[in-house]
Amino acid sequence: MATVTTGTYLGEPASASMAEIGVCAEVSPLPAGFPAKFERPLAWNGLEIKQEDYACVLTASDLVEINAAIEYFKSLELDGSCVSRDTFPLPQLGLKLDKLGLDLYQGKGFCLVRGIKPEAYSVEDLTLVYLGVNSYIGGQHGRQDGRGNMLVHIVADNSSSTQAEHHRHSNKSISFHNEESGDIVGWLTRNTAAKGGKCIIASAYTVYNVLAETRPDLIRILARSDWPFALPRFHCRPVIFHRDSNLVMNFGRTPLLGNTAHPRPETLPSLSERQIEALDAIEAIAQATQLEITTQTGDMHFINNLAVLHRREAFVDGDQAKRHLVRVRLRSPELGWELPEELQKEWDTAFSEEGNQTWHLEPMPSGYFPLRMYPN
Template sequence: MAGPVIGSAPVFELGRAAAGCSVRVAEAPAGLPDGFPRVLDLPMAWTGAQFVDHESDYIHTLSESDLHEAENALMHFKALGLDGDLVARDNFPLPTLGPRLDQIRRDVHGGKGFGVIRGLDPLKYSVEDLTVLYLGIQSYIANRHGRQDKKGNMLVHIVADNSSKLKAGHHRHSTSPIEAGDVVSWLTRSTAASGGKCIISSAYTVYNVLAASRPDVIRTLARSDWPFAMPRFQCRPVLFYHQGRLMINFGRVPLMGSAIHPRSQGLPGVTSRQTEALDAVEAIAKAAQLEISTRAGDMHFINNLAILHRREGFVNGEAPRERRHLVRMRLRDDELGWNLPADLRQEWSAAFEENGPQVWHVEPMPDGFFPLRSQAN
């Protein structure tokens, strides 16, 4: 799971268009690819054990004065009479909290790669006010919002829906197989009765283990012969080392298909060597993972190019407060956002170009509005 896909199974999903993937080889050389480092000795290379007794290293709890300042910023913004999607740092003033949020922003982009902001009570605010608070606080982490589908949906509501096999397979997971965004953010409006933890792992740690023990796997991941089927057919690497940064971007569903999204038989499949590489990544990620128990009102920020993430299975209760509801967004920061390799630029451009459609649903989308398409289309 690199970057995006969040499923109930313990699977970490990772992240040149052509008629086929012509650079495939029967056996890869043993050493690291040219230009790839022997080790990444950086804060983004961590293990979950480091944070077991140090939650305050990544959970930033809003104080009463912080909440008061955020509510004042909300009133200031509403007095301007602007649409909610126009909230930004310059019209959502946080003079005391803002500099601390900027530290989280820098940590997400260049430190450990993730952070949680805690303390909002969703029951205290209307849905509209809660959304503006989320957008206003979020604007201090990244200043640009990305579309999450061709229809231009900016807010995606992740809720369980068992009314059909297709919806169950769609809504219980991240609603897009590959997230085109430097940062993935979500606000938890309500949690399930049990389960649903956010589970993350460092791609940098995975890399260091593989570089020391299985450099041939690094070579396999870095080859341009991975046959992605979604959102379009494309042969490209899973793993990149670009301008001094390691990046990973993949999902098993776009590569292998699923019962809900069957893969077209006309497309090339992954090789046994590639399957072995994905399994190695997931095994290391699971061994080094961090589990984060989520509370209603939590705002998560994940560096989607460097952090592998999934979610624990969950069971909803009968009460509305016991039914899991996340609101997810794709973000990019103009100052700190990473320069991307050519293979990833098209999807990012489609998500963040200014002239595309933008649709903002503060409640779950009308039935059928979000494209529930198969990979074969």
């Protein structure tokens, strides 16, 4: 019988077995091809992990390389979207970042790069550093919305009730979820909140292992293709997939249930009680095994979006301490997993070479649209 060793699950002490806390122990077969357990580094428990296990702290020589790369890139007189390994060379630090990228796909699925001091750089140079690190971590950037935004600024905005409820601009807590596209999701912390705002992650593999042992019936529910996602378009698909020996989890409560910022049309199907139970089970297990990452200004942290869930705690901004994260979606063409067919369309849209790409250094008003410059 499985034992949860951190946090709480369904309101009971974490040390209690699933039988002791009232989880149905009846056994039903797992979906065809799904394993009884994943024995992988991706299946981790947050309380068993220390910061030194996932943090890459930049050294003085690393910073010298970064500053030299900034000057080299500027000498090329290229657009910021052209940052790559070739245009932002990091001879020794690049080897460390390569290992982090490999660990995102084949190791524990998350990492932190610490040591950049934002006050030492202009906004333009700080963004170059971020893009430079990205080029080693994932290599390829993806669009994050229909406007072609490549850099999404996550800041609180209570200018309207709709804005205040949007995940990007709310200061409320957010439940565990995945982004709708991108192998890797990264965040640069340009500023922290006065209080709260921790980034919290959990292993989808651990969630699966607990459910596979104690509630395989919910695994079957999650693997069915009748989940009615409403965003970014209406489509039905599973929440979990098993492809090429990898577990892939991809979902969010807003696309399935709606919220104030994204009201769900009444004409769309609603979730069943069993589906809601499955979502609640994911949330409970994830919270019981989560890892809290307290970021500092200048931190860059990355997760495997296919295997690691993330959420945010509520936060309060001060007069000067206003939380500001810059999010990217990445993928590595060399290390990327085989994607389920049901997710391929979102990845193709995000990473296609065709289409607009907009790179904003600062948050823009919601009604903003970029003007193109044409020669006279």
